[in-house]
Amino acid sequence: MSNGTLNSNCPAGDIQSRWDNHKFSMKLVNPANKRKHSVIVVGTGLAGASASASMAELGYKVKAFTILDSPRRSHSIAAQGGINAAKNYPNDGDSIYRLFYDTVKGGDFRARESNVYRLAQISNNIIDQCVAQGVPFARDYGGLLANRSFGGAQVSRTFYARGQTGQQLLIGAYSALSRQVGLGKVDLHTRKEMLDLVVVNGKARGIITRDVTTGKIERHLADAVCLATGGYGNVYFLSTNAMNCNVTASWRAHKKGAYFANPCFTQIHPTCIPRSGDYQSKLTLMSESLRNDGRVWVPKEKGDHRRPNDIPEEERDYYLERIYPSFGNLVPRDVASRQAKFRVDEGRGVGPTGEAVYLDFLSAIKRDGEKAISEKYGNLFQMYEKITDENPYKVPMRIYPAVHYTMGGLWVDYNLQSNLPGLHVLGEANFSDHGANRLGASALMQGLADGYFVIPYTIGNYIASNTIEDVTVDHEAFKEAESTVRHRLDKIVAMNGSTTVDEIHRELGNIMWNHVGMSRTASGLKEAIEKIQTLREKFWVDGKIVGEANYKNAEVEKAGRVADFLELGELMAMDALTREESCGGHFREEHQTPENEAKRDDENFTHVAAWESTADNGGNKIEWQRHKEELDFEYVQPTQRSYK
Amino acid sequence: MGGTSEKTINLKLKIWKQNGPDDKGHFIEHEAKSVSTDMSFLEMMDVVNEDLVKAGKSPVEFDHDCREGICGACSMVINGNPHGPDTATTTCQLHMRRFQDGQTVVIEPFRARAFPVVRDLVVDRSAFDRIIQAGGFISVNTGNAQDANALPVPKVDADEAFASAACIGCGACVAVCKNASANLFVSAKITHLGLVPQGQAERDERARNMVQQMDQEGFGACTNTGACSAACPKEISLENIAQMNKDFLKASLKDRS
């Protein structure tokens, strides 16, 4: 890496046969030898549960870890809309190539073609596997699988299980994992949090965990380590992510040498229930499918405080339909979110906080009847009413964008291996296949592709082509990592100031949302970096923890995670500052077209930015070095996205 | 109306504190002042904890994650009801507008022999995982699947399988049951997998193994009162239990022959 350029290890040849050729050329581990090899998998969401189950089936000894009390609770459970696959069952013109093409374009040409093509190829196997496990996908009256169009896709390629697709897929992966646990092939550790990565002579060989119920610190050794620990959207405090989502596993690995790629690429989902007060703990997603029938509008006049139903048609601005006559309300997520923000910034936002726009179903109800609408969206309308106490059949929904997904993550090559040998990263935790913007229903696909169909092959290649040194958990590297963990916990427990961990986290969230959110400027980002540094100092000086670390103490857990977010936030701002272009979810105000659309700079930024942590004096000063992985587009020619 | 008609209320909370499985445990009292009726129950608990921390007191531990009613992590018995007073609602989806100004609210953990208390309102529900490990799956290794549309599944079966598979594994059924029976949870899984063609090969074995594990974990016998289904936030139907009994009986008869 002396020239600062990273090698993706993508196979050569035509794109259709790259993965097949690669599978053939990879080394194999003899079946009888597999049981002599062990793999640690951190995380039991879709990516981790599928990986653990599949590797155990092959014969590897797997140790799986999750912070939660059961693998089935992992954040993947909350996914609503569906999972894409190129089956083309509806015969509407879909193909592997089209799914590949849409994903590369949707990612605004900042993803790796080889990876995306493989993802599209594997997508079909995922659906087969899930059905075989008993996942009850929606079916039509002939008993065959139903599909819908999702997120503005022009073909119907999304498989779903009512509004609970993530739940059903995770239960499938969880049952496969449970079977291996029952067979004694997976050693499952619940309520254990990975607090450090152990690197022995340059190779990832283990982790240090803390049992969150007893505080016990443990060392775990294996031949290789896989992180499937999810995304880092909670750096914004408020997001649609589950409360325990965090960056700690990735961040600790980053501090041990793993590069963090494109940290500023975050997805802000346009249709979430707006926040209602300062006590707000998280935001709730309203599925994107609602935009198929809902019309987005704000009043034409600023500061119009009339009730929505009192505002006559001609005084409403259906701004998405106005600006994008051909895509209308179905423009991609990043575009819809940004336009909502523009309206709010103009002073035309609605609701008690002024930070919302309307999503109106009245014309759809007039057209199709209340019954038809309730059949499609009944459970979402009910959830909306439970939270807001308003009836969306009668009054337009109020929605606003919220942080939802992180495209950035630990850098991995085609084999899902980070730059640290032996460390593999799967699912939302890697920087993966979505470029600068992820399409709807593609995260579930990627998590399961990584876990069921990629890592089982590439882990074998790693193990077969490397000498795994014979070491024990008494090795110096384990001792050192454990003592770092203990030292940090001591520091946290000793915090005896006056500001709670949540207060600091909320403050960090405000900085991130205001300056590293939907729209970014050089001056705002510089301000964010300074503010985050100050806040980080305040955290260690004035943070407050009650109690000890040797029993279940959520404050201690949260403090460790917030400490890592306070570093990650700075890197995100830095990444956004150095990426002098707009692409996908990353919008720099300095780089826009006259029509306020994102303007890429392909000449200078057709690359992945992968950050190396170079200095940390244990206090406030952290330094990074930016590396590049150049991206080639051989098949899909970069063009300006247009949804007009 | 949300936000616009926001009210605040004051509540007297009686919250269970228990240091660990061997501690006797006791209630603490806490006045929750100016609680916005737009808050969720867990947001109210967040504020309580923030107040406790500021006062240098140990906060109340409770399980939660998605806060969207789908992960099954949140629990709590609120005024005697697992997940509180609303039907088909998890604690995280319960809102404070359901409570009256001045009301006393008693908050306890899910109590059952098979769910030992970890701390305060947090209980250990790993018995559920062990029941699934004993048979709550279809044995199909990755890569062994045929084309997904090769086996049509009648829509009614698929829909019913989904209804059973919608169980979130929270354990409210156990917490509400006088005998702390896990029949609703176990039967939902047996029914889900018994309704799809892929689940037939292991149907008998599955029923036998899961029921055996359930008994080993110390769950009690079914009371046949239906309290479980009434308390279930996902409204899992009692018919699942009838189906499980059938499957189990059939499996046991075969076993003897």
Ligand SMILES: Cc1cc2nc3c(=O)[nH]c(=O)nc-3n(C[C@H](O)[C@H](O)[C@H](O)COP(=O)(O)OP(=O)(O)OC[C@H]3O[C@@H](n4cnc5c(N)ncnc54)[C@H](O)[C@@H]3O)c2cc1C
């Ligand atoms: C509300 C919502 C709806 C969504 N809907 C869709 C959709 O319809 N379609 C779609 O494709 N995508 C959707 N997504 C995105 C998708 O759900 C996620 O990207 C995906 O499920 C992530 O899976 P994962 O396995 O990578 O991680 P997760 O499911 O987040 O799992 C992470 C695991 O790692 C564990 N973990 C984390 N840190 C540690 C640590 N330090 N030590 C030990 N364990 C740790 C956690 O406990 C957990 O088990 C949605 C996301 C949200 C928020």
Ligand code: FES
């Ligand atoms: S926190 Fe997930 S169901 Fe309540």
